[in-house]
Every structure is written in structure tokens, then in C-alpha cells.
Amino acid sequence: MATQVVQDQPLTNTSSAFTQFWEDVKAIAGPYWYPTKPGGRAFSDVIRAWGMLILLILSIIALVSVTAFNSFVNRNLVDIIVQEKNYSKFIEIVSVYAVGLLLVTLLVGFSKFIRKQIALDWYKWLNNQILDKYLSNRAYYRINFQTDIDNPDQRLSQEIEPVTSNALSFSATFLEKILEMTVFLIIVWSISQQIAIILFFYTIIGNFIAVYFNQELNKINQQELASKAEYSYSLTHVRNHAESIAFFQGEEQEANIIGRRFSNLLKNMERKISWERGKEIFSRGYQAIIEIFPYAILGPLYLRDEIDYGQLGQAAFASYFFATAVGELITEFGTSGNFSSYVERLSELTDALQAVTKQRENVTTIKTIEENHLAFENVTLQTPNYEQVIVENLSLDVQLGEGLLIVGPSGRGKSSLLRAIAGLWNAGTGRLVRPPLEEVLFLPQRPYIILGTLREQLLYPNTSRQMTDTELKEVLQQVNLQNLLSRVDGFDTEVPWENILSIGEQQRLAFARLLVTHPSFTILDEATSALDLKNEGSLYQQLQSTKTTFISVGHRESLFDYHQWVLELSQDSSWQLVTVQDYRNQKTITQNSTENTRITIDSSHNNEHQNQLEILTQKAISEGLSHKEMTELTYYSIKTIRSKASKGESITNRDGLTYRYDKDSKVLKWVRI
Structure with a gap:
């Protein structure tokens, strides 16, 4: 799109550059002077702009005409002074010349004024x-x-x-x-x-x-x-x-x-x-x-x-x-x-x-459906450039009033799932069911602090909401920011908040917005990472009391106490959805298994493994098994098991027993047929 022209460029490049420059000018000026799209400028505004432009052109023509006329007046004045030496004619011509110069002065000022007014508009x-x-x-x-x-x-x-x-x-x-x-x-x-x-x-x-x-x-x-x-x-x-x-x-x-x-x-x-x-x-x-x-x-x-x-x-x-x-x-x-x-x-x-x-062509996108709940239906999420798969065939339904905790290694796409919910990323396939975004409040790890007063900070994004100072003070008390008012001159004071509030205080201020807004759904991306466990616990308990449905991203084990479900993302784009209790049990089993391996490896390992398989077989009948537990009974990888679960296919284990995946949102387990 370059418009520069250098000396050694061929004529074709110069012509192309000028053509591109002219196209750019038309693209910028066209909608103002020649609006063609519906919903563009009002017709009265267009007429007014053209009227001012015509007035500018007429004033320029008048200015040049008067200047040319003055040249002839000046010529006659010189002839009268040098040749005729007629005093009465001299006075007459000088008067005409003075009027001409006055007109030039007024026209110069008027044309510049009109020009600047058009430019400003x-x-x-x-x-x-x-x-x-x-x-x-x-x-x-x-x-x-x-x-x-x-x-x-x-x-x-x-x-x-x-x-x-x-x-x-x-x-x-x-x-x-x-x-x-x-x-x-x-x-x-x-x-x-x-x-x-x-x-x-x-x-x-x-x-x-x-x-x-x-x-x-x-x-x-x-x-x-x-x-x-x-x-x-x-x-x-x-x-x-x-x-x-x-x-x-x-x-x-x-x-x-x-x-x-x-x-x-x-x-x-x-x-x-x-x-x-x-x-x-x-x-x-x-x-x-x-x-x-x-x-x-x-x-x-x-x-x-x-x-x-x-x-x-x-x-x-x-x-x-x-x-x-x-x-x-x-x-x-x-x-x-x-x-x-x-x-x-x-x-x-x-x-x-x-x-x-503009929507890219020849690419697949996740279809978004607005309903009063949150669910992923066979969603495969990719980065916006479609170069990397973040999670594959994700299917889950977050029940109203419950909490879902997303965990996994750093860089595995936990925050990316939140971007998908917000509609920021939609590269991939599948269906995403979510409520209207007006009913969702997002709390990022680094809170967004607006340029405004303390009242506007608390009411954001709906700053037109009416709340009394007493109500706002009560909210500050709930998030342990009751001392904040002593540092500023009231709720209507505007100060550089990012400079005077620590990250922990900013996170508590963001939680205060939640208590003010009472959203139906809340998304928290490590929103308490800068808080101590006491403050974190207090805020999550208040969050639970609001009966909001919430999804959190975090690494702290303390977060398990405030959620019912855990979604774990793995390095190979796979995932598992389990209850908090099952996830804790898995962690305990993994830790114990690792510890036992460090202590000794003996023949009893096979017996323990056999006992574990028997326990899992019995559990499949009474409770059902997670994807991870199914890998213990089969030769399949967890990715294959998830794929078969999403497709509704059954699996036969090493002993010839058959299992199917129950997609009921209250079950979501593999059960024996």
C-alpha cells in the first residue's frame, strides 16, 4: 500500500503507487462526501457539508477576482500619480483600492474559517x-x-x-x-x-x-x-x-x-x-x-x-x-x-x-448457541491461526449453580477455553452453548481497572446502575476493602487506581463488582492468585452464596473446596471431567503409586495391580468409571477412549467385558453392559 515514490522507480510503479494513493483517499473521503450505504450520514448533514464546500469555492474565486481587480486599480493609481497628477482622481482610486484591500482581508479570513470548519466537521x-x-x-x-x-x-x-x-x-x-x-x-x-x-x-x-x-x-x-x-x-x-x-x-x-x-x-x-x-x-x-x-x-x-x-x-x-x-x-x-x-x-x-x-473463508468455526446454561458439545478448539489444537472433542454440561474448576499444565489452553466462552476465539468445530454475554461476568487474573471514580470502578460495566454510598460501603466491607475510603476523598474521586492499589486489592475490587452485579454466570481466570487463603476462601464462599454458576481456572488445591467438578486438560489435547472427590482420589493414588515405586518394586506389584483391576471392575457396576480408569482395563489410550465416548461407541476390556459411556450430565461415566 506504499505511496512513496523514489527517483529510480519505473513509471509503472509510480503510476501504481499514485493509483493506490487515490484509492485510499476515496475510501476515506467517499463515505463523508458521497454516502452510499444505508445507515450512513444523514442527508441534511451531507447537504450542509456540500453547502460549506461550495461557499469555500466561491470565496476563493471571489478572493482571486478581487486580487486581480486590485492589480488594475494599482496600475491606474500609479498612472495618476506619475503621469496625470490629478488629486480628485487620486482620492477616488485610493478609496477603491482601500475597499479592494479590505475585501481581500475579509475574504482571506472567511475562506480560512470555512476551510477549518469543514475540516473539523x-x-x-x-x-x-x-x-x-x-x-x-x-x-x-x-x-x-x-x-x-x-x-x-x-x-x-x-x-x-x-x-x-x-x-x-x-x-x-x-x-x-x-x-x-x-x-x-x-x-x-x-x-x-x-x-x-x-x-x-x-x-x-x-x-x-x-x-x-x-x-x-x-x-x-x-x-x-x-x-x-x-x-x-x-x-x-x-x-x-x-x-x-x-x-x-x-x-x-x-x-x-x-x-x-x-x-x-x-x-x-x-x-x-x-x-x-x-x-x-x-x-x-x-x-x-x-x-x-x-x-x-x-x-x-x-x-x-x-x-x-x-x-x-x-x-x-x-x-x-x-x-x-x-x-x-x-x-x-x-x-x-x-x-x-x-x-x-x-x-x-x-x-x-x-x-x-471479517469471517475467514474455507475454515471451520465453533457454532455458538445462546441458552440459559453452559455446555460444550464435541468442541475441538484451535488457536485463531488454526495452527494448534488446544482441546479435542470436549463435551460437558455445567449444571446451574455448580462450580467447574479447569486445571492442567501451564500453556495447555485453560484460559483459551474462557476466550472461547467469551467469543474471542472460535476456531475449531463443535457447538458451544452459553448464556448471553450480558449475563456473564469475567474476572481475569490481572483485573481491568478503568479510568474513573471509585463508584464507577465498583459499578463497571454497568456504570449507570444506582446504588447508595451505604450499599457500596457494605460491598467494600464484604471484600475486605473497608479501609479504601480512608485513602481517597469518597466514591466520586478519580485517582490513578492502578498505581495506588496492589494486585491483591485490585482482585478484591474485581470481586466487589461481582457482588454488585449478581451475574447468572461468572468466569474466573486465576482471579484470586494474588490473595492469601483466608481472603480467597471468604470471596469464594460469598460467590457460592450468590447461587451463580461459575467456572474457575487455577492451580491452587484450595480451590477444590469451592467447586463440584474438575476439568483437566492434558498435553496431548485430551481431557477428563471428574468430580472433585474423584480427582482428589486420583491424585492420591498417583502420589501413592509414585511413592511406592520409589520405595520398592517387587512381586507384590502384580497382585496389587490385579486387585486394583478387580476393584475397578466392581466399581464399573456400582458407580461407573472415568476415562482414566478405563485405560487401566483396556489397551486404549485416553485420547481414543474419549473419542469413543463422544461417538457413543462401546469398549471391550482385556477380560472380554463390554462397557459403554453414559452421557447423562449427572453420570458421565463408563458403565458395564
Whole structure:
């Protein structure tokens, strides 16, 4: 999508770059000036924008016309002073000239005002449109997986306004200066065709040279924008991670990182200064030569009395305005390099936002059904890029009011399952049944602390909820944050909460939101990892008292006391669902087995194993067996057993006995036929 043009590029690349640039401009400007999609801008707003644009064009035409008229008034004034020496005519012409200059002054101010008003209105609309795309369909989250889009926050905050202001500035200046050059070239032609022809061809040659300078400046401007964004982000990064840096005493390393990025920024700025110096020298010299043309050519004619002084003055006046118009046009073309850079980066952002929210073709996704319970039906979950399977053929149903604890090795996808519930990840197959997300409250390991008051922190995400200070104080008491009010000036005080609250306090504040919201379903991703066991126990007991259905991710054994079921994820994408008691028994058996192996290995092992098989056989009749226990009776791997369970297939063990998997949500065990 590059719009830079370098000197040695072939013409086809230059044409392609310009075409792409123009397509980007149309994509940004089109919906504002020519809305075609239903639900776009209101018709009255479009008419108002076009009305202001027409008013701007008319004011520019009027400005150029009055300026041209003033050149003739100036010519007559000079003739009256030098040749006629008529005082009454002098007063009359001076009065007309003064009115003309006043009109020019008013028209300049009015046209700039209208131009800035249009730019402001366009900026407001464009910012809201792109911000809506950014916040819709969780694009702000998904775009983080697009590694080629750097610093989207800076593009939103700092690079939208220059697009509209530069576009209006360039368009208005281009129209005004082209009209001025045309009008004053005609005036010069009426006085001296020779000067007019020289000015015309001189302008063409000068603009070719100006294009060369501007092409390189466009490239430098693009690099400067990127380096500014990187430098700004490095400073923001230090602020966001100030405590960690302080603990590590990493100031020197951070200074080196910031220094490298600042050095890159300086190099780009130095290159830009060097090229702008050359362009400025060329621009000033270019104007100076134009200004001297009329004197060099018409001066001898005046000295030979072949033209009058007024004509000489008007030719000099017209050439001066022509030169000024050319110079300002060249300058505007130079600054248009910034405009093209902003357009490119903004277009990249809007394209990326559209891409991340667009459903990929030829891929499978997990089907989501909204009902008043939570269940996985043969769900195979993959990473968003479809490169890794997280869990395979997962089937379970979380009963209302119960708690499910998800355990497993780090990196095995425990949090990924929560992302699937939230709809953040949907790559894979199967069906996910869940309640509407408005009825679910998510508590991550690092709580989200908003920019707002203490009242808004507690009420988030429904900050419009009405609760009295007494009720909020009671909630703080329940989560052991009763002393928090003594550190701030009440519930309506806004302070940097992430700086004054520890992680443990932030986790308790997040739990307070749960007690305020009373959600039907709660998802906790190690939401008590920074708390001591006493605080953790108190919070989970209150969670149970709310009768909410909750799913937790965690490693602490203390969490078993507050859940009824355990979902264990394994390294090979397999899983098992057991009761907390069965899981604890498995852990005990595994630990005892490991300990016995360390002590001795003797012949009694076979007898114990045989006894265990007999116990499992009897258990299959009375209680049923888990997937793990079935592996003890068969030659199948646990992955195969789970697959047969999901397909409803029976299994014959080593002794020829047949088992089937009971999918009843209250059983979920292998039973003997």
C-alpha cells in the first residue's frame, strides 16, 4: 500500500503507487462526501457539508477576482500619480483600492474559517466512524494479532485530524493558487506575451524539480511518522510497567531502548531538515527569478517610452503574485507528503479493522448457541491461526449453580477455553452453548481497572446502575476493602487506581463488582492468585452464596473446596471431567503409586495391580468409571477412549467385558453392559 515514490522507480510503479494513493483517499473521503450505504450520514448533514464546500469555492474565486481587480486599480493609481497628477482622481482610486484591500482581508479570513470548519466537521465524523469500527466486534482485541499494524492507538489519536486538515488545506490552496497563476498569467500576457511564455515554461520546469524534492520528502515523512510512534510507545511502555522496571532496577536498559528509538527519530529528522533546506533554497530562488523577469524584459521598453510606468508596475505586481502562488503551491506539495503518509497509515488501519472482523473463508468455526446454561458439545478448539489444537472433542454440561474448576499444565489452553466462552476465539468445530454475554461476568487474573471514580470502578460495566454510598460501603466491607475510603476523598474521586492499589486489592475490587452485579454466570481466570487463603476462601464462599454458576481456572488445591467438578486438560489435547472427590482420589493414588515405586518394586506389584483391576471392575457396576480408569482395563489410550465416548461407541476390556459411556450430565461415566 506504499505511496512513496523514489527517483529510480519505473513509471509503472509510480503510476501504481499514485493509483493506490487515490484509492485510499476515496475510501476515506467517499463515505463523508458521497454516502452510499444505508445507515450512513444523514442527508441534511451531507447537504450542509456540500453547502460549506461550495461557499469555500466561491470565496476563493471571489478572493482571486478581487486580487486581480486590485492589480488594475494599482496600475491606474500609479498612472495618476506619475503621469496625470490629478488629486480628485487620486482620492477616488485610493478609496477603491482601500475597499479592494479590505475585501481581500475579509475574504482571506472567511475562506480560512470555512476551510477549518469543514475540516473539523469531517474530522469529527471520520474519528467517530473509525472509532466505531475499532470498538465493534472486538476489533480492538483482534487487531493485536496483526503484527504489521503498529501503534493503532496513536493512529487513532494523532493521525486522523491531519488527514482532514491537510486535505482541505491542500485542496483550497491548490484551487486558489492555480486560479491566481492563471489570472495573473493572462494579465502578464496582455502586457507582454514574451514574459507570459517564459513564465509558463519556467513553471513547468520548476514543478518537475519540485516533484523530485517532494518524492524523497514523502518517503522521509512516512519513516518519521513510524519512528515517532515507536518512540512514543516506548515512553508509554515505561509508564505502564513502572513498578516492574523499578523492581528489576532496569532504568539503564530502558534508557538504552528509548535512546535507540529516539536516535532513529533524530536520524529521520536530520534527513528531513537536509532535504527541506535544499527545497527551500530552490523555492526562494525560483520565486526570485520570476520576480525579476518583468524588470529585465520590460525595463528597457519603459526606458524607451514604449510602455507606461503603470504597465510596468502591473506586470511586476502580477509576476510577484504569480511567483508567490507558485512558491506556496510548491510548499503545499511538500507538506502533502505528510498527507499521503497519514492517508496510507489510516487506510492500513481501516483495512486491518475490516479484515479482523471479517469471517475467514474455507475454515471451520465453533457454532455458538445462546441458552440459559453452559455446555460444550464435541468442541475441538484451535488457536485463531488454526495452527494448534488446544482441546479435542470436549463435551460437558455445567449444571446451574455448580462450580467447574479447569486445571492442567501451564500453556495447555485453560484460559483459551474462557476466550472461547467469551467469543474471542472460535476456531475449531463443535457447538458451544452459553448464556448471553450480558449475563456473564469475567474476572481475569490481572483485573481491568478503568479510568474513573471509585463508584464507577465498583459499578463497571454497568456504570449507570444506582446504588447508595451505604450499599457500596457494605460491598467494600464484604471484600475486605473497608479501609479504601480512608485513602481517597469518597466514591466520586478519580485517582490513578492502578498505581495506588496492589494486585491483591485490585482482585478484591474485581470481586466487589461481582457482588454488585449478581451475574447468572461468572468466569474466573486465576482471579484470586494474588490473595492469601483466608481472603480467597471468604470471596469464594460469598460467590457460592450468590447461587451463580461459575467456572474457575487455577492451580491452587484450595480451590477444590469451592467447586463440584474438575476439568483437566492434558498435553496431548485430551481431557477428563471428574468430580472433585474423584480427582482428589486420583491424585492420591498417583502420589501413592509414585511413592511406592520409589520405595520398592517387587512381586507384590502384580497382585496389587490385579486387585486394583478387580476393584475397578466392581466399581464399573456400582458407580461407573472415568476415562482414566478405563485405560487401566483396556489397551486404549485416553485420547481414543474419549473419542469413543463422544461417538457413543462401546469398549471391550482385556477380560472380554463390554462397557459403554453414559452421557447423562449427572453420570458421565463408563458403565458395564
